[in-house]
Amino acid sequence: MLSQVQNETTYLAIQEIYDEKGCSISELCRFVGIPRSSYYKWLYRKESKNELFNQTLLPLIKDAYEEKYGTLGYRQMTIKLNRENDFHVNQKRIYRLMQILNLKSVCRRKRKSYVKSKPQVTAENVLNRESTADNFGEKWLTDVTEMKYGVGNKAYLSATLDLGDKNIVSFVI
CATH class of the missing domain: 1.10.10 (Arc Repressor Mutant, subunit A)
Incomplete structure (x- = not known):
């Protein structure tokens, strides 16, 4: 109200x-x-000056909100209204009026920036992309995977794969 x-x-x-x-x-x-x-x-x-001023502000707030597709919060809305019109409105008033109109800004989450790690030691490429084997124990592959758990804890999984029958020969955590 x-x-x-x-x-x-x-x-x-x-x-x-x-x-x-x-x-x-x-x-x-x-x-x-x-x-x-x-x-x-x-x-x-009789309605007070503040109530009359609020009634003039409501359509301005709705128009600015629809113009920017709902991305304006009360701070940016205050800046926009004060720049476009010749009056000074407090952020608290805009916040209260936006709550009455049930207008909220769309919060965009910041994307996490991942740092790509480079291996310190790179093994020699012996297989040369020939990843087929006829017999068990002829060619083995291994890889190390880092897993995060809890708060700041890491675990490493190293598995050895046999190319002959495509089974895990051994693994170490």
Whole structure:
């Protein structure tokens, strides 16, 4: 709600019941537990300058949000509105109005940058891409894999593969 009146929902309910069912306002106010004078003060009050200014800000916020496809948060929205229009609006006001309109910025996650490691020792290429073998134990391949577990812990798995029957001959963790 844009209004800054504390019990406005209660006053609106009283007004709606009075219009529909015709109950007396004094009974409704007594039932809700508010003074009748506060209801009439709310009924005949004028909107404040802040409320009128908020009503002029709402369409500007909606337009700027749709223009940038929902990527603007309340900080960037404040900067954009203050630059394009000749007024100075606080971030808290924009934040509150965006909450009323249920507008939120789309958070983009930062992609992790991975460092490609180079092996310190590279073995000689003896097989020369001939990865077929006829007999068991004729050609063996090995590889080391790093696995991360827990917080900052690493484990290394070294497996030996026989090319003759494609089975793991041995492994060490």
